[in-house]
Amino acid sequence: MTFSIVGRCAETGQLGIAISSSSIAVGARCPWLRAGVGAVASQNITLPALGPQILDALEAGLEPAAALDQALTRNGYSQYRQVALLDSQGRSALFTGSQALGLHHALAGEQCVAAGNLLADRGVIVAMLAAFEQTPGMLAERLLAAMRAALAAGGEAGPVHSAALQVVDELTWPLVDLRVDWAEQDPLGELTRLWRAYQPQMRDYLIRALDPTRAPSYGVPGDE
Template sequence: MTFSIAARCERTGRFGVAVTSSSPAVAARCAYVRAGVGAACSQNITDPRLGTHLLDLMAGGASAAAAIHDTAHDPAHLPHIPYRQLTAVGAAGPGAAHSGAHTLGRHAQAVGPDAVAAGNLLADPGVPRAILDAFAADPAAPLARRLVDALGAGAAAGGEEGPVHSAGLLVGGDVPWPVTDLRVDWTDGDPIAELAALWKLWEPQEQPYVQRALAPGEAPSFGVPGDA
């Protein structure tokens, strides 16, 4: 029901996830980032605890591959791990992925030097590779834009077997909270296009909102009625 990308920006050190699904509110369950640590997705028949677990392992020094391997072989997770599809990328090294034996429908994954993509119930097994190729096309662009463009490329390559209804974008910067957290939780339109429009609106405001948290006295005004 889902396809996604988890990635690292080699230029800035940021981490991010973009994800879309036929299910509602996909990013609330499937997308995880932690500044300075990595990005992860827990999808298919989702266990949200696994995304946090992957980040905890990478925060402790594990590579993405080791974090995925250890999670997939952890006795606490073994009874249900065949139903999980997991991806991760850390501060160094390539991404990594696990697609359990009970991953739904046509599923695939693709790993790159700075990113990993995976999906289930896909119309075409080449979707994850198309996502990574689009992500790598413009490394000078902001990470969030690359992620949204990559998600769009996955849709253009076939996407899911059926229509998608939700999408999300999560990016970690230099502060403990995500600097971008945008979601289309349900639409009968095109959630990826709507997510791209949200990013276009948010992009010039991302850094000002960080500044409002760290140095409110120096932050720009909100520019809304009633703001002096």
């Protein structure tokens, strides 16, 4: 009931995740990122604790496969989990348990990993990797291109209702953190529209946080 792409920009070192699901508020449970450490998509029958635990292990120096194995062993019920991750160097790890829902698949590509369950077709995951690798530009754009390719290839077996996009850079908070928690139709379209509205303002919000004396106008009453 979920498909996701985890990607890294080799030029900037940014890490990001785009994800969509038939369930409500997928962005609240499944994507986990930490600047300079890694990005984890924990899905299927989700245990949100896996994300922070894997990131802690990566930060402590474990390689991705070892960090993933440690978290799965610690919590049990691994047969119900599906996890895809990248570390800050672009190294990957993937896991899909035997009880993953429906048709499922997971693959690693160049600076990316994609995974899904309850898929319409296993080719959905192949299409995601190809789109990410072939799309130029900002990491967020490449992640969204991968998600559009997933839909074009069939997407999930049923309708999707929520979607999320997160990107981390060098700071302790996300550069991008956009969510559509519920849409009757086309949550990825809604997410893309959110990104189109947010992208021109993204750097302004960083300036406001880091140097308020240089902050652009807020455009609200009383702002001079």
